[in-house]
């Protein structure tokens with residue numbers, strides 16, 4: 481059965497569909513086009529499908545030249561019409577998986593996508609979920625919806641789960657050079673999914689089930705969340721002792737084995753690390769297990785913005801100034817360096833907490849000239865990045881954009897407070913937070 485699909489892939493005749501054209505879906509789509517496949521990009525957001533058709537990039541670190549080349553290749557089509565799913569031999573789904581307001585998995589994007597595709601599922605098709613999710617999602621959520629039109633998984637069509645490991649803006653590893661973990665519900669499904677990904681990545685890593693593939697991603701991100709929390713705790717401890725955590729990490733990472741560096745910061749951000757571990761926590765409850773490490777890491781990481789605000793108050797206090805009425809310039813809104821992604825960014829928590837105490841907060845971020853509307857921080861939509869000038873009481877570095885590294889703040893007369901170790905080398909006093 482899958483031999484038809486595998487044969488089509490070998491002859492580069494397979495059409496690859498990518499559903500969800502965001503930070504994950506767009507690079508994936510470009511990789512398949514660049515390898516000579518016909519690709520159909522599907523999204524509910526017409527602005528994205530139209531921009532791609534015109535060769536425009538809407539993600540800052542994805543070069544417009546790359547998108548323009550794909551658009552003019554004759555291999556790329558984009559649409560908001562899900563009936564076109566029937567034209568695809570393989571469909572890769574990369575839609576959001578946030579937490580709802582009760583901090584439980586929000587499966588609505590996956591459910592809506594599967595419901596939209598279900599009427600068009602056809603024999604010999606492969607459907608792969610890439611969105612980060614709890615173990616069991618592919619089999620318990622995706623398959624029952626896809627089988628609604630009567631076709632059966634592993635008899636008529638195939639499913640797989642392959643976690644996305646994209647790290648936006650990273651240059652040492654790209655989509656192509658990061659090995660791709662793949663799990664399916666049958667050997668035939670696994671063979672088909674591996675064949676698809678082998679077209680664009682150096683190596684596929686087969687695992688025995690979709691659940692193992694789903695769990696792999698959660699292990700990776702939980703590992704990060706827990707280790708970042710540990711560094712945050714150690715930072716606060718060492719600060720009391722007059723020890724610089726950054727110097728210690730630099731020294732510790734010279735050990736060639738048994739250690740890998742993680743770094744403290746103003747709190748967690750992004751679409752992955754603050755969220756994914758709680759998918760596991762939620763699922764573990766079904767088995768009567770409580771994930772105490774994950775909860776503790778979440779607590780420590782979520783407390784970091786309060787710690788930073790406390791540091792701002794201490795630094796101002798040393799200069800005889802209250803936080804109330806102080807002018808604070810926040811450097812960096814993005815959750816990490818050199819990207820335009822501000823989802824879950826701790827900078828918003830800092831902004832809100834500082835303003836609640838009466839500070840007058842402005843921000844600078846070369847990647848985010850205007851704040852886009854968001855569910856959690858709707859009140860900040862439309863606020864604009866300001867230039868870095870004199871006249872502030874505090875300059876608070878919350879994102880280590882390259883633009884801020886080694887910047888000379890001495891002429892600004894502000895207290896510089898650095899949560900990212902970005903201002904080392906700059907003249908003048910820099911306070912850690």
Ligand SMILES: NC(=O)c1ccc[n+]([C@@H]2O[C@H](COP(=O)([O-])OP(=O)(O)OC[C@H]3O[C@@H](n4cnc5c(N)ncnc54)[C@H](O)[C@@H]3O)[C@@H](O)[C@H]2O)c1
Pocket residue numbers: 499500501502503504505522523524525528574575576577589592593610611612613644645646647648751752
């Ligand atoms: N951003 C990352 O660095 C990263 C890394 C690894 C894994 N992930 C995971 O990948 C998944 C996607 O994340 P992202 O960062 O690309 O999200 P994103 O918000 O950048 O993109 C998601 C896209 O899906 C579209 N969409 C929403 N509902 C849809 C629907 N019903 N049908 C079709 N399209 C729909 C949106 O319009 C958007 O274009 C998530 O599960 C995330 O956890 C993200």
